[in-house]
Amino acid sequence: MKKLLFFLIFVLAAIAIDGTLTKDIFDYGIHTLSGWLGLALIVGVFLTLIWAETTKTHPNKNNHE
Secondary structure, eight states: OHHHHHHHHHHHHHHHHOHHHHHHHHTOOOOSHHHHHHHHHHHHHHHHHHHHHHTSOOOOTTOOO
16 A cells, blocks of 8 residues: 555656646546546556455564464
């Protein structure tokens, strides 16, 4: 989760610094089937990463075996 949070903060910082990039990103619209499929793929990847991170077992490091 830390990597994903760092990635999102990095992207937001890049958008804040570059005003023309911000205009291009927020004016973007999906008008084709391939565009919608690409968006679904990206959302699926992020959901898979989040799901995989939440299902990991985190052993309690305070217990001695």
